[in-house]
Amino acid sequence: MPARSVFEIIGPVMIGPSSSHTAGAVRIGSIARAVLGEDFRRAEITFYGSFAKTYKGHGTDRALVAGLLGMSGDDSRIRDALNIASTLGLEIRFRIAAEGEEFHPNTADIELTGVSGKRVFLRGSSVGGGNVLITRINQYEVSVCAKSPTLMVEHVDRPGVIGRVAGVLGNNGINIAEMRLTGSNREGEKLMVIEMDRAVSDEVLETITGLPDVTAVIRI
Amino acid sequence: MRRKITISELVAAAEQRGCPIWQVVLEREERLQGTERQDIWHKMKEYWMVMKGSLDAGTKPGNRSLSGLVGEEGALLTRYIEKTKPLSGYGSVLAAARAMGVAVVNASQGRIVAAPTAGSCGILPAVLATVAEETGAVEDAVVGALFTAAGVGMVIDEHAGTAGAKSGCQAECGSASCMAAVAAAEMAGGTPRQAANAGALALKNFLGLVCDPVAGLVEIPCVKRNAIGAGVALLAADMALAGIESKIPLDEVIQAMKEIGDAMPASLKETSLAGLAGTPTAREIEKRMNEID
Structure with a gap:
């Protein structure tokens, strides 16, 4: 991909010896x-x-x-x-x-x-x-690059959970850029991987953690 | 989609307006990013401060890479020119010493500015610091020179790429030496056309250079290629300032570099399967590295 800025050529400031290893x-x-x-x-x-x-x-x-x-x-x-x-x-x-x-x-x-x-x-x-x-x-196979703020919500696979999580984000003005669902080998257990246009606050995180059928929330 | 720029366009724009290349590059950045000129300038100045920090750290005695394979080359060469009149000229040797110093800072997990890559990060700061001293240029002139170098690097990146894994060392140390030659010639008072000639003269000498790091580390031969890349940049700038022209224009040299990179086998593109990395000594080093615990 062509460089979009002079700072992609001179830069970044980094710790050596190579960006993939450091x-x-x-x-x-x-x-x-x-x-x-x-x-x-x-x-x-x-x-x-x-x-x-x-x-x-x-x-x-x-x-x-x-x-x-x-x-x-x-x-x-x-x-x-x-x-x-x-x-x-x-x-x-x-x-x-x-x-x-x-x-x-x-x-x-x-x-x-x-x-x-x-x-x-x-x-x-x-x-x-x-x-x-x-x-x-x-236990989840995922594909997360975490370039944008990412939320991972582990939940019991029941109707309505996704809607509730999306509702909380929407009510707080957070746009979902991408959402994927992945299952584990344990029955009824799923993980939502949500990429957002901005990070969630502690308060929003707490609200999501407290939703019915949500078992754990990870914020990156 | 934005159109790719060329060196000849940069030179023509600078000639037409009677300004240095860096001004054309700076204004283009302003347009592309929609950022205030002083903010862009300030950021580049901060990057120069980091480069200066790496130059200072690089020539201290006692430096050592994480693997221990390289370390005091910069300090050794600095000590040599304090006592001896060097064969290749004081400025060239000083720049070579500085370039190795910065490359070792990189190899010892120190703080550097990629220019254009981490593996080739010593060449540009070493050349610019040396030319600034030789010509009595002020700090702002060096910051300007960084924009010139970045403009050249952007053209290379757009038309050929700057990754060793894609095009070999010609795209890393070769690009850095080319960028440094253009910036050095312009800083020393050369016309935009002379500066472009300096870049072509430098890059032509790196065409075909493969990326063959011993044991996969950014150390052998990378550190010393930084030294010689700095020397080539200064010599190319001198040649261009003397009025020597590259018969093949820089845009075409860059195109040739791309074609050569595409034709290069994967074993010679950062995979450490062949070239210097495949020599008996390199294999011995590799074996030794794997035994360390």
């Missing part, structure tokens, strides 16, 4: 943090493909942990993220996936355990230029 990895980490919704105390990270081959030399491990710690992609502390995590007493383990498990070459699985004992699983790929694609969240 900015993209930070983004996957920060989405995992949002999915957990609380501070983590334990992280198990599995690298696939070229992430597995070059994660040390590219600092992908540091970038991912920086994202888990809440840093953004241009934070100069990224290279110290592993030390910072260890100072905080966080337990972090890295694993290299066995050959044969093939996804996008720059893919990581993250299993997080929160301070409350809550556990989440996320699989994300860095697809270039700092962009990411999240392909799994807990």
Whole structure:
């Protein structure tokens, strides 16, 4: 795609060595943090493909942990993220996936355990230029790039739930850009992935969380 | 859909109005973005501050990339010219030292400005800082030069692309060296036509250059290609300022780069399967890297 601005040529300001290994990895980490919704105390990270081959030399491990710690992609502390995590007493383990498990070459699985004992699983790929694609969240196969504010609503598959969620968003003047539904292997359980034109406030988030048949809400 | 611009259009617009290329680029950006000129200028100035920060960080002794494969090349070269009269001229060597320094900052997870990419981020700041010193240019002249470089980069991006994975290193270090040559020639008082010639002379020397990073890292040969990219940009600018013309115009050199990139096998486009990455030494390094725990 042709450059639309001079700042696509001179820029972005970034932390090296490459946007797919730094900015993209930070983004996957920060989405995992949002999915957990609380501070983590334990992280198990599995690298696939070229992430597995070059994660040390590219600092992908540091970038991912920086994202888990809440840093953004241009934070100069990224290279110290592993030390910072260890100072905080966080337990972090890295694993290299066995050959044969093939996804996008720059893919990581993250299993997080929160301070409350809550556990989440996320699989994300860095697809270039700092962009990411999240392909799994807990038991759900998804396709989330989180370029715009995204809400994921886990709910019991009953008539009326989608309408109620959309109603709350509409009443608060939030436009839905895209909505997808995905099921899990457990019967009657579904996930709405809603991309919106702007982010929801804490208040709106709380209202949606309190709706009948809504079991959990994740905001990215 | 917006029409693609060309170098000859940029040059013609600048000549017609008797202004530098950067002014044409700045005004175009203003029109395309609908943003105030001073805001665009201010943002570019901030980017130059980040570039300066990376230049300062780059020549400090003790630098080391995450893998440990590269580190003190910039400092070594700086120390060399403090003691020795360099064969290729003080300015060239200083620019080469600075370019490697910034490239190592990138390889050690430091803060840089992609120009046009992270892998080639050392060339433009190194050349502009050096030319500013040589010509006594003020900071605003450097910010202007960044717009000239960006304009050239946009043309390259629109007609050929700037990704190593798509077109090889010619599109990364080659583009950066070309952008730096045009900006350097203009900063030193060259006409828009001379500046475009400088870009063509620089880029022609990168045509066909493949992207073959050892062990998949942005280190070998990337860091040193930044050094030589800076040197080529300065020499090309000098040649153009002396009145030498590129018989093939820059727009056509860019088109040639695209065709060469398309013909390049995938094994030589950032996949680390062949080229320098496939040499016995590279394989040895790769093996060693995988053993580190």
